[in-house]
Amino acid sequence: MEAFLERGDLTPEELVPAIRRATVAGAIVPVLCGSSFKNKGVQPLLDAICAYLPAPTDRPPVEATDLKSGEKVTRKQEDSELLTSLVFKIATDPFVGRLFFVRVYGGVLKKGANAYNPRTKKRERIMKIVRLFADDRTEVDELRAGDIGAIVGLKEVTTGDTLCSEMKPCHLERIVAPQPVMFMAIEPKSSADKDKLVESMKSLAAEDPTCQFREDEETGQTILSGMGELHLEILVDRLKREFKCAANVGKPMVSYCETVTKGAVKEFTFDRELGGKRHAVTLKIEVKPLERGKGAKVELSRDFVNLVTEKRLQECVKQGLEDGVVTGVLARYPMTDLEVTCLSATLFDPEVSDEVAFRSAAMMGFREAAEAAAPEFLEPIMKLEITTPPESVGEVLGDLNGRRGTVLSMDMKGDLQLVNARVPLASMFGYATAIRSLTKGRASYSMETDQFELAPKNVREEILSK
Numbered sequence: 001m002e003a004f005l006e007r008g009d010l011t012p013e014e015l016v017p018a019i020r021r022a023t024v025a026g027a028i029v030p031v032l033c034g035s036s037f038k039n040k041g042v043q044p045l046l047d048a049i050c051a052y053l054p055a056p057t058d059r060p061p062v063e064a065t066d067l068k069s070g071e072k073v074t075r076k077q078e079d080s081e082l083l084t085s086l087v088f089k090i091a092t093d094p095f096v097g098r099l100f101f102v103r104v105y106g107g108v109l110k111k112g113a114n115a116y117n118p119r120t121k122k123r124e125r126i127m128k129i130v131r132l133f134a135d136d137r138t139e140v141d142e143l144r145a146g147d148i149g150a151i152v153g154l155k156e157v158t159t160g161d162t163l164c165s166e167m168k169p170c171h172l173e174r175i176v177a178p179q180p181v182m183f184m185a186i187e188p189k190s191s192a193d194k195d196k197l198v199e200s201m202k203s204l205a206a207e208d209p210t211c212q213f214r215e216d217e218e219t220g221q222t223i224l225s226g227m228g229e230l231h232l233e234i235l236v237d238r239l240k241r242e243f244k245c246a247a248n249v250g251k252p253m254v255s256y257c258e259t260v261t262k263g264a265v266k267e268f269t270f271d272r273e274l275g276g277k278r279h280a281v282t283l284k285i286e287v288k289p290l291e292r293g294k295g296a297k298v299e300l301s302r303d304f305v306n307l308v309t310e311k312r313l314q315e316c317v318k319q320g321l322e323d324g325v326v327t328g329v330l331a332r333y334p335m336t337d338l339e340v341t342c343l344s345a346t347l348f349d350p351e352v353s354d355e356v357a358f359r360s361a362a363m364m365g366f367r368e369a370a371e372a373a374a375p376e377f378l379e380p381i382m383k384l385e386i387t388t389p390p391e392s393v394g395e396v397l398g399d400l401n402g403r404r405g406t407v408l409s410m411d412m413k414g415d416l417q418l419v420n421a422r423v424p425l426a427s428m429f430g431y432a433t434a435i436r437s438l439t440k441g442r443a444s445y446s447m448e449t450d451q452f453e454l455a456p457k458n459v460r461e462e463i464l465s466k
Contacts, residue, residue, distance in 0.1 A: 016051050023052045056146025062105040064162070064170040067118045073170055077145045081106030082165040083115060085143075086172045087157055091150075092203045092242075099130070099150040100157055102143065105172070107165065109143040109151075115163035118171040120156050124163065128152040159209050177209035178449050180225035181380040181425055184232055185250035186213075187222060193245060197222070200243035204235055211235055225255060228447070229429065254380065254426045256463060257452055258328040258335045260373035263288035268365030269347065270357050279357040283317070284343040285365040287373045292451060296325045297339040304342050308358075316355045317342050320362025329370045330377065331463055336452070337378070340366060377460050378452035379424050386419040386435070388443035393417050395438040403427035404456075422450055426459065 004010055022028040030052055034041020061074035064084060075084040089101040102109065109115065114123045130137040131149050143149045157163070160174040188197045201213045201224065212225045226232045229252050239245045264287050271280040290297070298321045300314055308314060321342065325335045342362060345353070384405070388396050393410075396419060400407060405423035412418070428447065435443050455463070 020052045024054045024058050056105075062172065064164075064172050067169040067171060073168075075106035075170070077105055079108050079145050081145065082168055083107035083109060083163070084165070084170065084172065085109055085115070085163045087151075087154075087159060087161045087163065088175060090157075090159055090207050092207060096128075096130075096137070096152050098154070098203075098206065099132075099152060100154050101148070101150050102163065104143045104145055104147050104149075106145050108145070109147075109149075109163070111141045114166070116166040116169050117157060117161055117163060118169050119158075119161050122156060123166065124154050124157060126151055158206065175209070178227070179255075180210055180212055180227060181255050181382075181449055182228055182232060182252050183223050183225040183255050184252045185221045186224045186236070187248050189246045189248055193247075196243075197239070197245050197247055200239050200245045203243070204238065208235075224249075227449070228425075252429070256331075256333045256380075256455065257337075257378040258330050258333045258375055259337045259378050259454075260287055260289050260335075260370055260375050261454075262374045264369050264373035265343070266365060266369040266372055267346075268361055268368055270361035270364060271347075272360075274356065278352045279354060279360070280347060280349070281345060281353040281357040281361050282347040283345055283358070283361045283365045285321075285362070285369045286341045286343050287366070287369040288339050289373070290337045290339055292337055292453070294337050296334075296336050298322055298325065299339065299341045301341055301343045303344050307348060308345055312355060313353075313358050316359040317362045320359040321366050323359075324363045324366035324370070329367050329375050333377070335370065335375075338370075338373075340369075377455040377463055379426060379455040379459060381422050381450045381453050382425050382428060382447045383450045384419075384421045384423050384428075384445060384447050386421070386443060386445045387413065387416050388419065388435075388439050390415075390417045392439040392443060393419070396435070396443065399434060399438055403431075424459075425449075 003014060019028070019030060023030060030048055032041060032045050032048055034045060056077040059077060061076045062084065064073050064075055065071070066073045075081050083104075084106040085102050085104040087100050087102050091099045091101065093099050109126060109129065111126055111129050113126050115126055116122075117124055129140050129143060129149055129151055131140050140149065159177075162171040164170055186197070188194045201222070205211050205213060210227050210231070214223050214225075215221070216223055224232065224235060226235055232252050236247065236249055239247055265284065267282060267284045269280070269282040271278070273279075298318055300317060304317075305314065308317075321340050325338075325340065328335050347353070386396055397407060400419075400421055400423065403423050404427050405421045408420045408422060410417060410419050431445070435445060
């Protein structure tokens with residue numbers, strides 16, 4: 001400012017370093033104008049990214065967790081450091097297969113070398129590294145600290161995995177994806193397309209952690225899950241357009257969960273003859289609720305572990321309990337926010353208490369205990385942010401009340417009204433059309449998952465009736 005007041009005009013050589021220093025320090029945010037419709041302002045934007053944004057060496061050392069000690073360690077963003085890199089995205093290329101996008105935080109990632117994956121505890125051979133410029137790929141021999149590129153040909157790597165040096169393995173903070181809240185049934189248009197559909201959905205799930213699919217054992221349907229109506233529409237469109245896989249799809253449905261609201265202990269005896277052999281054991285199962293958002297915990301008590309010392313039988317009990325948690329007790333929705341513990345085993349006879357007996361007793365015993373623990377449905381609640389003209393606020397709020405919504409706050413944003421609310425996802429089907437109609441197309445909204453809450457009685461009855 002002093003130079004400007006003294007001399008008037010400033011040269012780019014004076015301005016650019018000053019803007020960069022202030023940007024790196026977080027004191028200012030450069031704003032550039034442009035139009036994506038006609039590619040106006042793209043080059044100045046790219047030039048500004050190079051000129052003003054911090055280089056890797058301007059950033060503090062990245063923090064990781066040592067795999068052996070569990071303590072926090074730092075890695076400087078320098079080539080001399082041990083290899084530390086993060087796989088942050090996976091994409092499928094029709095010509096080269098899967099591309100694993102990687103950001104190198106420290107060290108050098110070299111073609112032909114091995115990198116260690118702490119999640120799988122296996123080495124991965126780096127066969128091919130490419131730099132990407134839009135649709136163009138250039139093969140390179142290495143990626144240095146701060147570089148972003150893609151690796152071709154990795155085997156057991158998923159989004160969020162760390163690739164590091166095996167000498168001192170560490171893992172960076174994983175990319176956490178929220179649980180899908182909506183699902184639909186999907187099936188191939190012909191039996192010949194079945195394998196192609198499964199492979200295509202595997203590719204989608206590998207690219208997008210919020211996309212999941214499974215086969216319903218009772219109905220035989222393939223269930224595709226995502227984050228909302230639009231997400232599912234895009235996934236189906238990609239299956240048809242990119243993977244050339246025609247499919248019939250059902251109506252999108254809300255992915256409810258089940259939980260328990262009180263504790264219960266049940267003793268269950270499994271005693272049957274299967275294939276000419278007797279399988280028998282009695283297990284005592286305890287189920288108790290946890291706080292919202294804690295997930296499902298499956299435990300084996302010390303008394304049980306001291307009595308049943310064989311690891312394979314302990315694993316069978318855990319697997320049986322986990323199967324029960326996944327399938328639920330009310331309407332086959334997965335259960336969450338509960339703790340399940342196998343307390344003890346009686347009628348335990350090594351001759352007849354085998355893997356089949358333990359697994360079956362665990363699953364059936366869990367169901368009895370969960371049914372006695374006052375099970376309830378949990379429904380996903382969404383955070384909703386609406387930007388609307390002030391004259392349409394009354395209609396918007398009236399509509400939210402009709403959708404069982406709760407308004408959290410209302411603020412002015414320039415000439416527009418900003419409404420923050422929480423609304424059950426089940427009430428949000430077709431909301432994009434509804435809000436356009438209410439506000440003559442002048443309002444917009446964004447929505448994200450907040451948490452799961454107990455569903456009211458009328459919703460519970462509606463789910464059970466279906």
